[in-house]
Amino acid sequence: MTETTGTTEKKDRSELGICALLAVLGVLVLVDAINIPTDFAQRGPVGPKAVPVVVGVLLLVVAVLLARDVLRGGRGEAEGGEDVDLSAPSDWRTVLLLSAAFLANAALIGVVGFPISGAVLFWGAAYALGSRAFxxxxxxxxxxxxxxxxxxxxxxxxxxxGGPLMEVF
Structure with a gap:
């Protein structure tokens, strides 16, 4: 076995940070799931805690399995199929346009309803991503x-x- 430097070892173990993040999220989901009140009417055999508990447990299982794989020398592979130039600068125009479409949806949904604000969001996203079919x-x-x-x-x-269109639907 060859000796590695501190920098190489940190790089090889950097995925343990993702494991820690998944474990923390799993614990948070489980704590929140346990604190869900059950004093409201239940409509079937599965209560309101079931899905959050399953998600929390699965997050913890994935964190443990990933940590085991990383500690045994496993490494994630870089994306090979992506045609992305990592040296190119970020496209802030697209990010800002997408953010504007999302914020417009959030501001409009209570005023004009989902059908109109959703259309603004969908059209804004298409425009931000390059579509020019007006x-x-x-x-x-x-x-x-x-x-x-x-x-x-x-x-x-x-x-x-629904906003003003609620009368139609």
Missing amino acids: VRDPLIAAGMSIVTFVLFNNLLGVPLP
């Missing part, structure tokens, strides 16, 4: 927003703010 994109965004609203609001029973 007739097609808003139509697709409106369609996606309305389908999403109807799916969640009417079929899944998850109430979304």
Whole structure:
């Protein structure tokens, strides 16, 4: 076995930080799950704690398995299929446009409802990512927003703010 320097050893063990992060998240999810009140009506055999407990346990299992793999010498491989120039600067224009679309959705959803604010979000994301079809994109965004609203609001029973279009749906 060859001797490694401190820098190389740190680089080889840097994935243990991800293991620690996953373990902390798992513990936080489990603590929150245990503190979920059960005094409201339960609609079936599975209570409100079931999914968070499963997610928390799975986070801890993944953290332990990943730590074991890293300590045994396993390493994550760099992305080989990505065609990304790591020396290129960040595209802050795209990040800012996507942020603006998201913030516009958050500001508008209570005022004009999800169908309109969702259309703004979908169209803004398409524009930020480079699409310049100024007739097609808003139509697709409106369609996606309305389908999403109807799916969640009417079929899944998850109430979304309808705004002025609530009378239609």
